[in-house]
Amino acid sequence: MASDPPDSSASGSSESQRLRDEKLASLKRLAYGASHEINNPxxxxxSRAQALLASETNPDRRHELATIYAQAMRGYEMIADLMLFARPPVPQPKPCRLSDIAADTMRQMLPAARQQHTVLKLTAPEHEIELHADANQLTLALCALVRNSLEALQKGGQIVITLAETDQSAIMSVQDDGPGIPAEAIDVIFDPFHSGREAGRGLGFGLTKCWTIAQAHGGNVYVDSSVTPLAKVVLEIPLSPHT
Structure with a gap:
């Protein structure tokens, strides 16, 4: 009996993810060196702008110094994100439940969703999905996915968090009915500082953080292109740490 031919689309997707992971690993090495060089200046x-601001009485100069300080701090926060990407904290795996991670995410993100009149829904199986992972890091990753969808929608719309599992993995997906993710952007949306504003996506480290956390757990994060034109990002984490 002839065997079924291999799924070329699946192998292509796997190869694309491998190349993406190799590229991001190289960016991590670059980010670590660059962040040290930029952080000190x-x-x-x-600190100099803050010191000058404390003794300055001229309103125009105070405004200029405050602007310098604010922009320097903005750069500092970007460097902090870059360092988190380059040298992320090691996960502290403990027994946890996917429903608790999702509930924490809902509590943190509901205020922002309500503010822009976006419906935030959670779909989960009746049984508990238990895993051995760093719940705090996974909550951070799931919040970043929801925030990315909120930035895409800007106002109204719906975001659905779905929980599921396979024999070996816990799965959290976030889907929104915003403008979707262009095919040409799928391979770069996890890059640090990637701007997807042209497609309604945000700017920054949200999806990069998800990739970093997924890698640290031996998992993966990817765009499910089967739901196009909608946007669905899937975070897949092993139920138990690899030994």
């Missing part, structure tokens, strides 16, 4: 600029 930024800290000096911020």
């Amino acid at each position: 930024l800290a000096n600029i911020a």
Whole structure:
């Protein structure tokens, strides 16, 4: 009996993810070196501007110094995100439940969703999905996915968090009915500082954080292109740490 031919689309997707992971690993090495070089001058600029601001009485100069300080701190926060990407904290795996991670995410993100009149829903199986992972990091990753969808929608719409599991993995997906993710952007949306504003996506480290946390847990994060034109990002984490 002839065997079924291999799924070329699946193998292509796997190869694309491998190339993406290799690229991001190279960016991590670059980010670690660059962040050290940039961080010290930024800290000096911020501290000097703050010191001058304390003794300045001229309103125009105070405004200029405050602007310098604010922009230096903005750069400092970006460097902090870059360092988190380059040298993320090691996960502290403990027994946890996917429903608790989702509930924490809902509590944190509901205020922002309500503010822009976006419906935030949770779909989960009746049984508990238990895993051995760092619940705090997974909550951070899931919040970043929801925030990415909120930025895409801007106002109204719906975001659905779905929980599921396979024999070996816990799965959290976030789907929104916003403008979707263009095919040409799928391979770069996890890059640090990638701007997807042209497609309604945000700017920053949200999806990069998800990738970093997934990698640290031996998992994966990817765009499910089968739901196009909608946007669905899937976070897949092993139920137990790999030994």
